[in-house]
Amino acid sequence: MTESSRSAGWAAYYQQLRDRPPRKTLLAALDAFGDAPPDALVMDLGCGDGRDVIEELRRGWKVIAVDAEPEALRQLQARNLPEGCDVTPVNARLEEVPIPLGVRLVNSSFAMPLCEPKAFHRTWERIREALPPGGRFSGQWYGPRDSWAGRPGMTFVSREEALGLLQGFEVEMFGEEEADGVTPRGNAKHWHIFHIVAKKL
Numbered sequence: 001m002t003e004s005s006r007s008a009g010w011a012a013y014y015q016q017l018r019d020r021p022p023r024k025t026l027l028a029a030l031d032a033f034g035d036a037p038p039d040a041l042v043m044d045l046g047c048g049d050g051r052d053v054i055e056e057l058r059r060g061w062k063v064i065a066v067d068a069e070p071e072a073l074r075q076l077q078a079r080n081l082p083e084g085c086d087v088t089p090v091n092a093r094l095e096e097v098p099i100p101l102g103v104r105l106v107n108s109s110f111a112m113p114l115c116e117p118k119a120f121h122r123t124w125e126r127i128r129e130a131l132p133p134g135g136r137f138s139g140q141w142y143g144p145r146d147s148w149a150g151r152p153g154m155t156f157v158s159r160e161e162a163l164g165l166l167q168g169f170e171v172e173m174f175g176e177e178e179a180d181g182v183t184p185r186g187n188a189k190h191w192h193i194f195h196i197v198a199k200k201l
């Protein structure tokens with residue numbers, strides 16, 4: 001796939017999912033924090049056009065919004081953002097972007113599996129190290145029965161591997177979803193997804 005066809009694909013994805021509500025994993029993580037702490041900083045890795053970022057800002061969090069696609073960040077900034085909000089858009093790959101100390105929540109909805117395995121595992125290590133005790137991760141990982149399993153440049157982990165990676169965390173949500181469906185772009189697909197919210201111990 002060329003870079004321009006990939007970008008066109010993501011632009012169509014943002015268009016298709018525009019105005020969908022925030023992900024349930026993000027909502028559960030934000031609810032678990034209660035009122036945003038005064039130093040509340042969330043890093044949203046693979047933020048897309050801001051489906052979750054809008055909610056993070058609405059709840060008073062400062063947001064570093066990271067996406068590899070410039071179009072995602074353009075669309076995020078064109079949204080009706082809450083007045084006085086603090087958002088820093090960063091055009092970068094999630095496996096390369098530094099995770100600042102002080103981050104309390106790392107949210108990555110449907111984005112971490114879009115890295116090849118070495119990058120996925122290195123990114124997870126960096127998230128683990130950056131989060132303080134009481135900090136949280138929310139997001140999705142893909143399981144081995146997903147019909148995209150085996151695609152180059154993506155990562156799939158078994159239930160056991162996923163739970164192993166979450167050692168050192170209190171797992172607050174671990175929803176396993178497996179179903180036939182269609183992608184937002186209209187292609188038939190078998191989904192195998194882990195929906196995760198975890199608090200660093």
Ligand SMILES: C[S@@+](CC[C@H](N)C(=O)[O-])C[C@H]1O[C@@H](n2cnc3c(N)ncnc32)[C@H](O)[C@@H]1O
Nearest residue numbers: 046047048051067068069093094109110111114
């Ligand atoms: C499936 S979309 C999810 C967007 C948003 N998080 C949501 O839940 O609607 C995946 C997003 O991750 C971005 N992405 C894919 N691989 C990436 C990478 N290696 N680094 C940063 N962003 C990436 C894509 O550009 C896209 O915006």
